[in-house]
Each structure stands twice: as C-alpha cells, then as structure tokens.
Amino acid sequence: MNATLPIETLLEMQRRMLRIRRFDERASKMVKRGQIPGTVHTSIGQEAQVVGSCMALGEQDYMSGNHRSHGHPIGKGAPLGPLMAELVGKATGVCKGKGGSLHLADFAVGSLGESGIVGSSIPIATGAALSAEVLGNGRVSLAFFGDGAANQGSLYESMNMAGVWKLPVIFLCENNQYALSTPAHTVTSGVIAERAAGFGMEGVRVEDGQSVLAVYDAVSTAVSRAREGGGPTLVEVITYRYNEHSEGLRLGTDYRDAAERSTWLDRDPIVLFRDHLVSRGVSADTLDALEAEVLAEVDLAVAFTNDSPYPEPSAAFEDLYTDVEVAA
Amino acid sequence: MNATLPIETLLEMQRRMLRIRRFDERASKMVKRGQIPGTVHTSIGQEAQVVGSCMALGEQDYMSGNHRSHGHPIGKGAPLGPLMAELVGKATGVCKGKGGSLHLADFAVGSLGESGIVGSSIPIATGAALSAEVLGNGRVSLAFFGDGAANQGSLYESMNMAGVWKLPVIFLCENNQYALSTPAHTVTSGVIAERAAGFGMEGVRVEDGQSVLAVYDAVSTAVSRAREGGGPTLVEVITYRYNEHSEGLRLGTDYRDAAERSTWLDRDPIVLFRDHLVSRGVSADTLDALEAEVLAEVDLAVAFTNDSPYPEPSAAFEDLYTDVEVAA
C-alpha cells in the first residue's frame, strides 16, 4: 500500500516524527529546569507508532489519547506553539493553560482530548464514532491507549459496543511493553491483539512498530474498513519508550535492563525512516533541511510560549459551564 | 466423566433441580399474591445449568451470583427455610431479612452473595479465588452471571487478573439469550466463550445447557484445572428462562416468540434428567418420592417463614459496621 504514497506524504511522516522527537526532548529539558510545572510523559522512541496511526486518519477524523500525550496532537497536525504554551501553563495554550500536558486537546485537528486517567478516554473515541455513524458524516475515530490500559474494562465495553454497532473506530494499543514499572507480560494474560476475535472484530499486531510505514499500513486498512461500514479494529503496535515513564521520575528498582534498551535504540524509528527515504531517492540535503526546519519550529514554539502571558487568576473560573457562573 | 458418578449423586442433582423449580414456582405465586415484597427473578428452565455447576464444586468452594438468585444457593446446598424467609423479609431469613431475594448469601455453603447490580459480583468471586491461592487452602471459586453481564468491563478485568495469576476461579455465564427484553445477539459482538482465548485462558461453550450432566462435565473439568493450578476457565452455558425477566413484570412489546419458548419447554431439564435416571435404572417410585419430598421441603420452608417474626425495626441499625453504632 505504501508503495503508492507520494514522496510529500513520506516527508510529512518524517516531519511529524521529528516534531514529536524534538518537541519532547525540549519538554524533557524544560521539566528538569523547572520551566514546565509537574511532569510530562514523552513519546520518544514511539514516534513511528504515533505518526503512522495519525497519518492514516483524515483531517476531519477524531482521536482521543492518554497521558503520553504530546505525540498524538502533533501527529494529527496540531501547531506546536499552543501545545508548548499549554505545557507551561500560558494563556495562549491550546487549552488556555487549564489542561497542561496531561489534557492536551486540539479540536481543530480532531484531537478530542488526552487523558490523565488510564483507560478513561477510550469510550470517548467510541462515542465520537457513534456520532459519525448517526450523523452519517463519514468520519472515523481512533483511541490511543497503552498496554497497561488494555486491562481496563472500559476497553472491552467499548470494543463490544463498537463491534455490535459496527462503529467506525480504531482501538490503537501502544504496547511499549511496560506500564510505569510493570512489564506488560506480568499483568496481561494472553495477547492483546487476540482479544479482538472474541469481540467479533479484527485484531492485528504490528510487530515492527518502529516502522512508520508498517503502522501506517495496518491503521490504513483499519480506517478503510471503518469508513466502509466494516466496523472497528483493534491494532496493537509493539514499540518502546526510551525515557523513564515520566520525566524526572527516578525509580530505585531497575525494571528494564540496559541491553534491552540498547536493542531498541538501535532500531530508532526516525533513523530507520531516514534511511528508507534516502533509499527512495530523497537527498540528504532535503532531510537535513527538514530537521533544521523542525528544530526551528520547536524554537519558535518555545519563543511563543515565553512571550505569552500566564492566564489571569479569574480565568480559573471560566469554561466550566456554558451558562452558569461559579463563585471563587 | 459422569458415567462414574454414583446414583446418589445423580439423585442429588435431580433433587436440587427440583428444589429450585418448586421453590421458584412457589416464590412466583407468592409475589403475585403480595406475600413477597418487590419481585423475584426465577431460574425456572435454567435448573440444569445451575445445579450442574454447583454440584461440580466442593462444599468448601465459593460462589457468587446475581439477581437471578435463588437457584445458586439452593444448588450449592443451602437449606430452603431461611432462603424463603429472606424473600419475605423475616428475621429468620438467611440475611436476617436485610437482603431479600436480590441479596441472598449463605456463607455456610460458600455462597458469598447474590447481587442486584449486573456484573458487580464477578470481582468478588475472583477475590475469593485470590485468597484461596494465597492461603493455599485448595478452594475454588465460581462466579455466576448472565449473557447481559458479559458486556460489563468487570468481567474482563477479572478474567485478566485470574489469568495472569492463575487463580482457581470459574466464570460461569448463564446465557439464557436475553437480558431483560434485549436479545443477546443484538448487544453482544462475537461469541462469549471465545472471549476467553484473548485472555489466555480456556473457554468452553456448553450448547446443551439443559443437560445437567453436560454442564457438570464442563464445570468439573474447569474445577479440576483450577484446583491443579491451571488457572481460570470461562464456561458459557446456553439455556433459557421460562418465565418473564422478573415475576409480575409485563412488557407490552413481545421480544420472544411463542414458538421459541415452546421449543425450549420441550427440552425441560428436569424431565430430561428424569428420563435419564429411569434409563439408568432408577424406578419411577423413587423419582416420585423424590418429587414429593421436595414439595414437602418447600411447604416446610413456607411454614417456617410464616411462623417467623419480622425483624424488629431496631435491627435495621445493626450489622453495618462491626464496632460503630449509627443513629436512627
């Protein structure tokens, strides 16, 4: 399928992966320097899985996410400035500073919200697919969640509903093999992708989740199925996070070994795809320029953030209801 | 496997099925006469599925149930008097009149509680299996739930936990093909028993759920597996309820057709098993005596109930905490 993709699309894939990488690297630094309050969860190492999924969706399609949150709206095409400003808590943030890293949302690109509660946003994406089905607007919806979230009941309630109503939704499991300190195999019985069959739907496992095209292909198939009325798909993508669960978190107990990590570092999704692009005839110059362009975008996002004001304290009392005022 | 069962065991199966039938028939009448407050959900038609499951358990084994509640403790061997008294709300009820039909429990026979909330007691049975595993007491636990409950997330969280910890628990789905007015196939994607595989456990579908021996065999296999450390099993039993969802409920809209019901009436589990017993050489006299014995037991249970006092109003303020008094 990807053989037919125009070069521009491939470059856009690399651009978005780079955006995620550079954005998250910068965010990580900013957490450590105290410039971002609280913490963030980076998608570094998981860019192929994120971008391959998002690029398979159309602009009008919906998406919900989780705590590993920046990659999803970036992958879906959200501009970086308001995202970075949100992480810092500025008034120009995509959620006016009210959401922060855990609660990014950019409705303009179909991003209906990341979520700090594991498993909580899966029914939301399912509901977006329900409205697409009822309104007949041809949209598709995708829920991102981790291997840890795959043990929340909300997933199976959603899969069953989607299966029986043939909703246009993709359940996208980012299996980075750990939930915080917990190895997936120690808390997961069976194989996640194989859970689809019992719910009467297709399940697919993308073993090479570091290949953006492999992910793109699998999700594209699911999207086509969804759009044609064929119902939902569960897509499990095997990937790896390079960083700690969240930035600044230091666990005393080792739960991943260095050898494992270095195997994965050797299969870096961005390096792999650069090589692929070169093999497809893209020049090193073009690719270098792309890298520079993305770095500049991130710099710009940080500058935008720094230039932006914090919200007025009174803003805390806006946006809860549409028509009720709440006293301070 | 059942070929080896002694005749006494087979007779006990028939006895318990008869107890459920006669008890529920009486309870149904009492609801209609206003002698039982609220309503009850009978297991009439589902006796084989209930008794086949319960008889596969040992006396020390645990069990949790749902709103279709009388059959489970009766199947597990609970005496009828305190159950009937509970339905009426008498002080001598198995729960002192505090529980009623929906909340029967008889810890003396391992019945840890029926539940009015669909799906809510599945984790309870799983926890009983956890304690059996930690304490190493060799007990097994079984959770009864309906086809409707099979779409509650609590089931999949429980199955996963049980699977990964190899807990000695059986998830017993009483698929009577309807959840209240809703045909199972209209709200269930895929096949319930097939959901086991994705959770790394055995799943079995007993198509002939009106055969007490077929159910007994399937559950016995699951119990052996559980007791030997082989982990949980999901057993789906196909059966049918003869009565309305609950006694006294009258739905305007037909959701089951008469032909379907009469096909199932023709495969009555008690009649079938009587025939089987006869074929095994049990005399009609013995079986008639058994029927009379059970009818007498039910009469006795009703007499016990009628002779029992209602609880004192002050009893409402007991049994919440072990050591805190609550003011009226």
Place this chain on the structure above:
Amino acid sequence: MSVMTYLGAIGAAQREAMEADERVIIMGEDVEANVYGTTGGGKSRSSEGDFLQMFGKKRIRNTPISEEGIVGAAAGAAMTGLRPIVDLSYSSFLYMAMDQFVNQVAKNRYMFGGQASMPVVFRSAMFYGLNTGAHHSDRPYPMFMNVPGLKIIAPASPSDAKGLLRAAIDSDDPVLTFEAVLLWGLKEEVDDNEYRIPLGKARTVREGTDVTIVAISGSVPEAILAAQDLEDEGVSVEIIDPRTLVPLDTRAILESTAKTGRLVIAEPAHRTCGAAAEISALVAEEIFDALRAPIVRVTAPDMQIPFSPSLEKQMYPTRATIGDAVRRVLDSAPQRLAAEISR
C-alpha cells in the same frame, strides 16, 4: 392541558425533544421495548406512539449492559454533534460509570479550555421505598453535587418533570436527572404545548410564615402532607422545592428562611454530606442572624437500606418525621446560652 403521570410527562418531554431536533437520540438498556414506560405513548407500552417506530433504530438504541462504556460514548457523541439522552434506569447503576461522569463528562469542557461542549442528559430513577434492598435503593445525588461541571435536577411533579427535562435537553452542559420511583404515579394537569422550566429556579410549593421546609424529590409530597397536618395545628409552613440541585437557587431558600426564621430540610439521601447538609451550611453562613431556631435535617440515616418491609419503612423522611421536626424547631427556645447547651 391534559392529565399526565410523572412518567408520562417524561415521555412527553422526550418525544417533543426528539421531534424538534434530529441530534437528540435516546440510548440505554431496554429502551426499545419501552420497559420503563418513557419511550412509548405513556406507560402503556403499546405500539401506538412507540418511539422505535417513530424515530427508528439509529435514534432509539438499546445498549449492552455497559454503563461505563455507554456514559463515555454518550459524552464522546455529545462532544461531536449529537445531543444524547441516556437512560440509565436505576440511580444505583451510576457508580459503574463514575469515572466517566467525574473525569470526562464533568471535566472535559473545563480542561480543554472551553473547546468541548457536552450537551447530554443522563436520566435515572431512585428506586427507594419499594423493598428492593440495598443495591437498588440508592439516592446518590449528593455525590454528584460535589462534582463541579454537572448540572442536576430532581423534579417532584409531572409538570416540573416535563419542563425541567426539556430544559435539560436544551442545555449545552451535562445534566443528570434523579427521578424518584415513588413519584412515577403522581398525576396532574400538564401543558401539552412545549415549555421549559429554567434550570436553577426553585418552586414555592406553598407559602407560609412560620417555618420553611426545603424538600427534595420524594420528600416533597411528604412535606406537603406534613404542612397540611401543621396547618390544622395553626402552623403556617412554606415549602420550597429546589427542583434543580445544581445550580441551586440559594436566593429562594435564603429569602424564605429569612422570612420565617426557621428551617427544616427534608431529603431521602443519606445524612452525611447530603444536600441537606449543604443547604444548612449555606443558610448558617449567609443569614445566620435571621435564624430563630436550629436548622433541622430530616434525612435517611447513615445506614444502608434493608429489604424487609418491617425495616425499610423507617428509613426515609415521612409526613410524620417532617412534621415532628417542624414542631421541634417551633418549640426551641430562641436564645439559650452557650453554657446551657454544651455538655
């Protein structure tokens, strides 16, 4: 005008809203078969006026028994163009979806800086007083009052049920309705035309001068009976039914209490951290010096609900217990000294 039951009024509001706006859908367990009598022509369950026939399967949708999934799906649908009404049948089943209510339904608009709007109604009935035991008898609205972002209504009459539900469906914010099953049979003349009762406006059920009773949901009819008894004793009772619990019409409550100087609050929920506690605290904060007697709460005790008829009947406020509370606040000497009271 025609005579409608409480349940019929709910059905009428739903029908009107479905007819007026294609984006309104009804989803829930057993809604197709009209099991609870609000998706057909009244409580009759006949095929006449049957919602499934009128609006079709896309808009009248039986769901699996998956409360968490249903509530979340309705929220997601509401954020993307539908205006779902979710029938959750019994209020005791709401806990299954608590995470969705608190973390998605209530928070999304705020967390996302106003990008989301959440026009969705969650209906449920409190099945208390009918000997169904602890699992079905809950009256959990106070929990939800502690969750900013939800609106909550608890109509106590057929007219209010119709008008408030219609306003709830119009609201761009999520609304939970708590309907007491004990009210289902109430009948009164209800306007056949479309009308809304604005959320946040209390109803003065009757006017009086000696004491204010704020009564909620199923306690309203009991308060009315108590007020009639008290009238015979020469006591003039004012009854305020807040109808909407969030946003609460505090002004109406404070004005009435300031006028009478005495307040009794009756509600069927458990006592601790209930709506009565909130109203009491509000009044003690705002118009403390207008009070001529202690505020008295008449509520369910902090006890689960027993099944047996001999036990359950004492658990909720009644005509008698509300009446007694009023007699107590009238008796109470207004100005005893602190020293006398403290033990």
Place this chain on the structure above:
Amino acid sequence: MSVMTYLGAIGAAQREAMEADERVIIMGEDVEANVYGTTGGGKSRSSEGDFLQMFGKKRIRNTPISEEGIVGAAAGAAMTGLRPIVDLSYSSFLYMAMDQFVNQVAKNRYMFGGQASMPVVFRSAMFYGLNTGAHHSDRPYPMFMNVPGLKIIAPASPSDAKGLLRAAIDSDDPVLTFEAVLLWGLKEEVDDNEYRIPLGKARTVREGTDVTIVAISGSVPEAILAAQDLEDEGVSVEIIDPRTLVPLDTRAILESTAKTGRLVIAEPAHRTCGAAAEISALVAEEIFDALRAPIVRVTAPDMQIPFSPSLEKQMYPTRATIGDAVRRVLDSAPQRLAAEISR
C-alpha cells in the same frame, strides 16, 4: 522515637502489619518497585527493607491497571480470610471502582445480615496543589462520606499516619485512607514501636479560646500557620483535626465550638456537599445557641482544578484565606436582625 516523613510512617505501619499478620497482603499498581515509596525502607527505594524481598510475591502483588477488578478482588479476598491493603495510588482513580466501593465493599456486611466481614484498607493520595491538572487533583473523600459502611481516615501528620493506618488495618470494617501529597514531606518524631490511634478520635492540634478551626488533611498545616498569624494579632485559636472522617468525632468538634462560640472549617475538597458542609450542619443542629457568629467554610470552590500555576494556587484554603475567615467571624456582629440580612 525517630524522625520519619509522612510517607515513611505509612511504610512503617505497613511493614509492621505485614510482619504481625500473615493475612495482610499489599496489592496495587507498581507496589513491587516501590514507586510511591511505601513498600520499601522509607522513600529510598533501595533494596534494603524492600517489601518484595521481605514478604515475597504472594503478599506484595503488582496488579494490572484494573481498579474495578482490584477493589472487588480485595473485597472478595477480605470476605474469605485475607486482610488486604490496596494501594490505589491517586485518589482520582477511585472512581473507576466506585461500584465496588459502594455496592460491594460498603454494603455486603449489611445486606448479608452480618455474615460478611470486610477487613480491607484502600489507600490513596490526593495529588492536589502540584500542577497536575484536573484529572489528578481530586479530593473526593466527601463522596465516600455519603456512603454508609465505609470508614474514612485522613491523617495530617506522620504520627497520625502511622497510628491510624495501623488501626485501619486492624479494623474488621473497610477503611479508606486519603493522604495528601502535600503532606508527604512532613517530618516529625514518630514512635518506632507499634501503636494504634483509635479511629473516630479527633486530635486537638492546638488549644485556644476565641475561635475553633476544624481543619482537614492538607488544610491542617495551613490552619496552624494561620493560627500563628492570629496569635500575633491577639487571637487565640483552637484547631481540631478530626483525622477520622467516618466515624466523625462530633463530640470533640461540638465541645470546642461550644467553648469558643465560633467555627471556621477548612478543607481542600469542593465546597458543595463537602465535609465542611456536614460539620457546619451538625454544629448548627446541635449547639446552635452556642454560636456567636456564622459558621464559615473555607474550601475549594465548586470548580475543577486548572493546571497553570497562575491559576491553581488560588484553589485551596491557605494560611491567608483561613486567617481571613477567622477575622470575619470575629468581626461579625452577633445579633443583627433577620430583616437587615435578607435581601
């Protein structure tokens, strides 16, 4: 005695209980790796004193992320011979298991006429005030106070954390603990021996005569600071920390308030139907005539929690807002007329 942090004290109580009784197990997400610092030797996460090594995998058990399943499984295990401690990490995750808390954990013993006992502890931390946004910042203990059958503790000091948790583990009834993350770093001398602080006994944090502050959880240190400020102004403040929210030590609250005649209640939960509402209502009911001023609640507003530091800091009671509330109740003219007040 040795100096312990709040978190260290929790770890100590857990270790003692695990050593004393084989039936005690700890289950929760990431407890094996001691992510939150309570299943190892203090907050150090070193392998020294590591629970997994000391007690083994059967008794220290990482769970899947399945709160509903975990809570229910712990309840089932508690009914059949274990005494589980469940680490649910953040209080905001409790909603996922709400059905199990309300319908199983709280109700089973009662519904089954006393056949069940439910010796299980559910620990969670309220992560507010740390810029984590609305999903992680909840302080939902008032909801649970509305559920009869649960016991609830909210210790505000290391000594209380150790002694109350130990008593909670001893309890044959289910106990929920709400620990504020803002308190994790608090240090004080804590008894190294085993001891219990009985559930249901308040702590008089400081004695005073002019006004009573009832402060809960993370509001206790703020109240202490406010009291110091007020002392400089010549105001004598008594601070009561209930420590246990269910059962509540109403006697201690009433006695103190009867003595001072003035009450301010400070807590970090949302205002409506919060613990402060309950305490206010209790006092207004029981010792109304001992009150010399309106009761004032200092709480979080009925608003979700914003992320930005410029926004979040105003959301909870502080030294300043508690101090101001006290100044207000001291100023308030005791006997204004009703007519003056009502608008």
